[in-house]
Amino acid sequence: MTVLDVTTASDNISMLMQEIGVEARAAARVLAKAPTKQKDAALLAAAAAIRADIDDILSANEADLIDAKHKGLSPALLDRLTLNDQRVEAIARALEDIAALPDPVGTRLAEWDRPNGLHIERVRVPLGVIGIIYESRPNVTADAGALCMKAGNAAILRGGSESLRSNRAIHDALMQGVMSAGLPETSIQLIPTTDRAAVGEMLRGLDGNIDVIVPRGGKSLVARVQDEARVPVFAHLEGICHVYVDAKSNLDMAREILLNAKLRRTGVCGSAETLLVDQACAKETLPTLVKALLDAGCEVRGDEATCAVDTRVKPASEDDWHTEYLDAIIAVRLVKGVEGAINHIARYGSNHTESIVTDDAATAERFLNEVDSAIVLHNASTQFADGGEFGMGAEIGISTGKFHARGPVGVEQLTSFKYVVRGNGQIRP
Amino acid sequence: MTVLDVTTASDNISMLMQEIGVEARAAARVLAKAPTKQKDAALLAAAAAIRADIDDILSANEADLIDAKHKGLSPALLDRLTLNDQRVEAIARALEDIAALPDPVGTRLAEWDRPNGLHIERVRVPLGVIGIIYESRPNVTADAGALCMKAGNAAILRGGSESLRSNRAIHDALMQGVMSAGLPETSIQLIPTTDRAAVGEMLRGLDGNIDVIVPRGGKSLVARVQDEARVPVFAHLEGICHVYVDAKSNLDMAREILLNAKLRRTGVCGSAETLLVDQACAKETLPTLVKALLDAGCEVRGDEATCAVDTRVKPASEDDWHTEYLDAIIAVRLVKGVEGAINHIARYGSNHTESIVTDDAATAERFLNEVDSAIVLHNASTQFADGGEFGMGAEIGISTGKFHARGPVGVEQLTSFKYVVRGNGQIRP
Numbered sequence: 001m002t003v004l005d006v007t008t009a010s011d012n013i014s015m016l017m018q019e020i021g022v023e024a025r026a027a028a029r030v031l032a033k034a035p036t037k038q039k040d041a042a043l044l045a046a047a048a049a050i051r052a053d054i055d056d057i058l059s060a061n062e063a064d065l066i067d068a069k070h071k072g073l074s075p076a077l078l079d080r081l082t083l084n085d086q087r088v089e090a091i092a093r094a095l096e097d098i099a100a101l102p103d104p105v106g107t108r109l110a111e112w113d114r115p116n117g118l119h120i121e122r123v124r125v126p127l128g129v130i131g132i133i134y135e136s137r138p139n140v141t142a143d144a145g146a147l148c149m150k151a152g153n154a155a156i157l158r159g160g161s162e163s164l165r166s167n168r169a170i171h172d173a174l175m176q177g178v179m180s181a182g183l184p185e186t187s188i189q190l191i192p193t194t195d196r197a198a199v200g201e202m203l204r205g206l207d208g209n210i211d212v213i214v215p216r217g218g219k220s221l222v223a224r225v226q227d228e229a230r231v232p233v234f235a236h237l238e239g240i241c242h243v244y245v246d247a248k249s250n251l252d253m254a255r256e257i258l259l260n261a262k263l264r265r266t267g268v269c270g271s272a273e274t275l276l277v278d279q280a281c282a283k284e285t286l287p288t289l290v291k292a293l294l295d296a297g298c299e300v301r302g303d304e305a306t307c308a309v310d311t312r313v314k315p316a317s318e319d320d321w322h323t324e325y326l327d328a329i330i331a332v333r334l335v336k337g338v339e340g341a342i343n344h345i346a347r348y349g350s351n352h353t354e355s356i357v358t359d360d361a362a363t364a365e366r367f368l369n370e371v372d373s374a375i376v377l378h379n380a381s382t383q384f385a386d387g388g389e390f391g392m393g394a395e396i397g398i399s400t401g402k403f404h405a406r407g408p409v410g411v412e413q414l415t416s417f418k419y420v421v422r423g424n425g426q427i428r429p
Numbered sequence: 430m431t432v433l434d435v436t437t438a439s440d441n442i443s444m445l446m447q448e449i450g451v452e453a454r455a456a457a458r459v460l461a462k463a464p465t466k467q468k469d470a471a472l473l474a475a476a477a478a479i480r481a482d483i484d485d486i487l488s489a490n491e492a493d494l495i496d497a498k499h500k501g502l503s504p505a506l507l508d509r510l511t512l513n514d515q516r517v518e519a520i521a522r523a524l525e526d527i528a529a530l531p532d533p534v535g536t537r538l539a540e541w542d543r544p545n546g547l548h549i550e551r552v553r554v555p556l557g558v559i560g561i562i563y564e565s566r567p568n569v570t571a572d573a574g575a576l577c578m579k580a581g582n583a584a585i586l587r588g589g590s591e592s593l594r595s596n597r598a599i600h601d602a603l604m605q606g607v608m609s610a611g612l613p614e615t616s617i618q619l620i621p622t623t624d625r626a627a628v629g630e631m632l633r634g635l636d637g638n639i640d641v642i643v644p645r646g647g648k649s650l651v652a653r654v655q656d657e658a659r660v661p662v663f664a665h666l667e668g669i670c671h672v673y674v675d676a677k678s679n680l681d682m683a684r685e686i687l688l689n690a691k692l693r694r695t696g697v698c699g700s701a702e703t704l705l706v707d708q709a710c711a712k713e714t715l716p717t718l719v720k721a722l723l724d725a726g727c728e729v730r731g732d733e734a735t736c737a738v739d740t741r742v743k744p745a746s747e748d749d750w751h752t753e754y755l756d757a758i759i760a761v762r763l764v765k766g767v768e769g770a771i772n773h774i775a776r777y778g779s780n781h782t783e784s785i786v787t788d789d790a791a792t793a794e795r796f797l798n799e800v801d802s803a804i805v806l807h808n809a810s811t812q813f814a815d816g817g818e819f820g821m822g823a824e825i826g827i828s829t830g831k832f833h834a835r836g837p838v839g840v841e842q843l844t845s846f847k848y849v850v851r852g853n854g855q856i857r858p
Contacts, residue, residue, distance in 0.1 A: 029775065032801070033798060112820060114819075114820055118809055118813065120819060127831055128831065212831075212832070232830075232832050250854075256854060256856055260856035260857060261856075368849050370461070372458075372847075374848065375847065376848070376849055376850070377851075378849075378850065379851070379855070380850055380854070380856075381855065383856070384855070389857065390848070391541060402556055403832055404832040406847065407847070416831040417835060418802065418804065418835065419805070420805055421804060421806040421809055421813065422806075422807045422809075423809030424808050425679075425685060425686065427689035427693070427810045427812070428689060428813055
């Protein structure tokens with residue numbers, strides 16, 4: 001009996017998900033040709049509905065929170081799940097911000113003429129259907145759905161089970177906006193079940209009806225998605241970001257950038273995890289930087305030279321160079337100039353974001369050219385690794401892939417392109 | 430004993446392949462910073478070496494051909510394997526053509542300033558290491574290796590087993606060019622074994638040391654690669670290309686384009702496989718086009734209306750709309766205007782290349798906008814689906830993916846990009 005039940009349940013999930021995929025593809029065809037005004041009207045109406053529905057949203061969230069506390073969720077997770085007046089207002093404002101972004105769809109990326117008279121254009125088009133798998137952060141429901149819509153894509157959202165009621169309330173508001181603008185109800189679909197089999201179905205791509213998966217959450221979620229997905233994934237597994245301080249650097253600037261890169265927020269993917277110091281400036285720079293970190297409350301794990309600087313420094317192990325702490329901990333080592341830094345990053349980095357602090361232009365260029373990361377910075381904090389800080393308006397995440405979307409994934413990165421060729425009867429000889 | 434032998438052999442293959450991956454990654458780091466002149470010098474010297482080594486290349490090819498005939502390879506495959514004076518000269522010239530292309534690496538794709546003074550650039554960088562898995566066409570050894578090198582990538586080549594001697598002789602010439610220019614010997618590696626386990630290792634990505642796989646060959650090769658690869662793949666499984674002839678079209682132009690699209694070469698991915706005719710012009714246009722196809726020696730499989738045109742027409746089955754014939758066969762049906770054509774293509778197409786013939790600009794725009802294919806054409810033959818015809822100089826294939834490389838995959842598509850951010854001490858508030 002139990003076995004039979006399970007089979008039936010998972011068959012039902014499978015059927016439900018296939019249907020969601022078919023509906024999403026149909027919606028995507030409508031969204032692909034929807035005018036900018038119509039998409040923006042949907043987003044603005046959704047923002048208004050979020051504000052109008054604030055009581056419903058907060059009471060749904062309250063119910064989620066009660067269950068989550070019973071389950072014993074950690075304070076950090078509870079905080080991410082929690083909504084209040086300000087956070088709901090921020091959700092509504094984010095929708096308006098996304099509406100205000102330029103519409104990438106239809107943009108001509110290039111155009112040229114061929115000797116035979118053919119005129120070729122490369123034109124931005126939506127990607128199609130985007131699946132978003134995220135942990136229990138209700139704001140992602142609105143952000144992700146809206147970014148997908150702005151770029152003319154249908155979205156299939158699968159949020160963390162602890163936030164299902166909150167997500168539903170927010171999704172209801174989105175749907176009011178979408179439908180008031182005359183767009184399909186299935187433009188943004190929220191998976192109505194917390195059954196984990198639904199995630200498996202999404203990772204298999206719903207019969208070709210999902211074009212890309214974006215996981216938003218911790219490393220274990222991203223790792224599962226990257227391992228199991230049979231469709232492309234926009235994600236970064238981890239951000240082991242480096243700051244390299246060159247001998248020819250301004251020490252005050254180096255300290256400011258380092259402290260900001262490590263400690264402004266330690267839990268974000270662009271926070272620095274390793275400090276590399278040019279051995280040519282071991283005497284003054286290393287102790288100054290290490291003491292500044294320690295005095296700011298940061299744990300320092302260092303190589304031999306770093307341990308010699310201060311008794312509070314703990315010895316680093318090989319593992320430390322590979323670790324994304326996401327905490328007030330940093331690994332520190334001396335390297336042989338910029339080449340040593342480049343080699344260390346090539347070996348231990350995660351191709352996310354790295355910064356060099358130097359006053360030497362040639363050294364900076366070498367670092368910027370040779371470090372193979374999505375974002376490389378000169379004399380600036382790694383914490384600028386963010387779509388908003390890049391001026392992209394909003395991002396759905398940061399990708400360390402080398403394909404298509406690299407770095408912040410904003411509206412533009414949620415598009416593809418096609419070649420439009422115009423002729424007057426050309427045939428190929 | 431046998432089991433032990435097999436284990437040992439496959440362990441050896443695995444070790445060999447891992448080593449090839451590590452070497453390729455190291456070469457990629459050198460190639461990424463190699464100046465354009467150095468890469469071009471390597472390609473020009475390789476072209477000279479191909480010409481100088483023509484006797485070695487032809488005798489290696491002769492030996493391959495003898496074995497292949499013993500194995501009973503089909504005439505088409507034997508033809509693809511065969512080299513002669515002209516074909517070797519074409520290989521050398523292709524290398525020179527690739528050297529003459531602009532170098533995409535380092536190109537600034539975009540740049541902008543942020544209010545805080547950060548200057549952000551989006552700069553083209555090589556992809557890294559590209560694996561090419563191809564059937565027994567020796568020219569691919571040179572073409573693919575050269576395209577990868579031009580874009581600053583290391584290449585790992587796995588050619589069909591029947592062409593191993595020819596590939597080796599061509600690869601030797603490439604290596605002379607590469608080494609004379611002072612680039613790493615491992616810039617272009619040819620897998621020295623015909624063991625199929627090597628392909629499996631490549632598809633698993635050699636421990637992260639392959640960034641993309643490009644399969645070049647028939648549908649079964651591409652299907653295997655797409656199914657098994659754990660790294661991104663640039664490919665198209667099939668090209669079920671459509672020509673739609675609208676009621677408001679010039680019948681002479683429609684006939685010329687159709688005959689060219691179907692019959693210029695029937696074995697290429699851009700050849701038309703299905704003709705869709707607007708039902709509003711069923712009376713004159715349909716019979717004219719169908720008879721033109723039949724008279725040109727093309728088999729026609731049609732819907733009811735098409736069968737009624739001529740006794741030589743065979744009835745089409747549901748399968749025919751899904752079929753890439755790669756032969757002088759075409760499926761023909763009436764559709765309800767451009768909308769019917771768009772819907773048919775959405776259902777049966779392979780997102781490769783489709784053409785509309787019409788004199789009505791609004792109808793053309795609708796088709797170009799709403800058909801979701803890598804290439805959409807107005808009043809031109811589908812056989813223009815080719816990197817050379819697009820002016821890209823050379824292509825490694827055509828991709829129907831929506832990511833990164835869509836349409837012809839030329840030198841530019843073999844690159845990625847990174848963000849280079851220049852500051853003067855900016856930290857994030």
